[in-house]
Amino acid sequence: MQRRKNGFVWALVLLAWAMAANAQSPTPVGNPTGEAAEIKALLQKKFPDAPIRHVEKTSHLGGLYEVLIGDQMIYTNKEATHILAGALYDTRNMPNGMQNLTDSRMRDLNRVDVAAIPVSYAFKRVKGKGERVLHLFSDIDCGFCERIEQTLRGIDNVTIYTYLMPLDALHPDAARKSKTIWCDKDPGKAWEAYWVTRKLPDNKGDCETPVEKIQQLAQGYGIRGTPGLIFADGTIVPGALPKEAMEAELTRAEAAATALNAARKKK
Numbered sequence: 410m411q412r413r414k415n416g417f418v419w420a421l422v423l424l425a426w427a428m429a430a431n432a433q434s435p436t437p438v439g440n441p442t443g444e445a446a447e448i449k450a451l452l453q454k455k456f457p458d459a460p461i462r463h464v465e466k467t468s469h470l471g472g473l474y475e476v477l478i479g480d481q482m483i484y485t486n487k488e489a490t491h492i493l494a495g496a497l498y499d500t501r502n503m504p505n506g507m508q509n510l511t512d513s514r515m516r517d518l519n520r521v522d523v524a525a526i527p528v529s530y531a532f533k534r535v536k537g538k539g540e541r542v543l544h545l546f547s548d549i550d551c552g553f554c555e556r557i558e559q560t561l562r563g564i565d566n567v568t569i570y571t572y573l574m575p576l577d578a579l580h581p582d583a584a585r586k587s588k589t590i591w592c593d594k595d596p597g598k599a600w601e602a603y604w605v606t607r608k609l610p611d612n613k614g615d616c617e618t619p620v621e622k623i624q625q626l627a628q629g630y631g632i633r634g635t636p637g638l639i640f641a642d643g644t645i646v647p648g649a650l651p652k653e654a655m656e657a658e659l660t661r662a663e664a665a666a667t668a669l670n671a672a673r674k675k676k
Contacts, residue, residue, distance in 0.1 A: 439463065444487060448474050451489035463518055469497060469510065477518055480631040482511050520643035521630055523666070530619040530626065531570035532596035536561075539568035541659040546572045546627050546637035549587050549603065550580035553649040557636045558604045560652050567659060571600060572623045574635055588614030641666040 441449050445464040453461060463477035473484040473493070484493040499508040526544055547554040561569065573591060575583030586609055593599035593610035603609060627637060630645060638646045640662030650658060 441465065445474065448476070448485065448487060448489050452476065452485065455489070475514060477515075480515075480519070480633075482515055516644045516646075519631055519645050521639055521645060523639065523641060523643045526570075526639065527622075527626070528570050530623050531572045532591070532600065534569045534571065534597040534601070535567075536564065536569070537566040539566065541567045541663050542570075542641045543567055543659065544570045544572065544639035546574045546623070546632050546635055546639075548574055548576050548580060548583050548635040549590065550583040551576070551635045554636045555604055556649040557655075558601070560650065560655055563652055564655060564659070571597070572626070573618075573620055574623050574627055574632075574637070575620065576635060584620060585614055587620055588616075588618050591618045591620070592616040642669055 440446075441464040445466060449461055449464045452459065452464075460479050461476060462479070463475070465475055467473050467475050467484075469484075472487070474487065476483050476485055481494075484497065485491060496509055496511040499510050502508065523542075523544070528544075531544070545557070547557070561567075573587040575587045577584060586603075589609045589612055590596050590599050590603065592612045592614050599610045627633075630637075630639070632645065632647070634647060636647075636649055638648075638650070638658075640646065640658055642662045642665035644658075644662060644665075646658060
């Protein structure tokens, strides 16, 4: 019975990897060398369909190797004989809190080159001075997207680039609605008005829109659902953050972006 259960679990893992490979997985994060390259080869032999994007040695638990497969992180030993799947936490600051080491690394490894994001695919909203920047991938029929719009009403000093990303499988009418928003003379105002009145602009949505291009763009970034957030330093955060968390991320990201830009200039 246990063997059957373990086989079922691995079948699910392999299916997830195969789906990631077929769904335009994010690009590799660099080419591993030395022992990391050997571990990648061992894992690739065991799991030929796994889209392995990154392998690097850590200082955790005697030197585990972190392995980024698609948009999932696993850990292995140098012989690649054992695999640990799931989040790794640092509890040394307990009882004040735990640090999710896996989440922190995923953010670093999946960081997007913000300067390369095609903002022509988005409509722009500026609140206050607009000094902080947020790229928002959103679905007009998504409940969590509505929640984040409510949160953004209370956020100041931010420039928001909104990319219309209807999830067709979940919301069959979202693409049509999104196109009417884009085809309005002021998409930003039409978008904000919709969340208050639930009224769409009076047009057929038959102008040229970037909706299909946005869906491809999101896949390339590993954004599978909405809302998907990209902050000024290129970190990707999924989900509807509450106000305090949103403020903290915007401030953190701006400081990180400034530091990254300064480091690039020194090179």
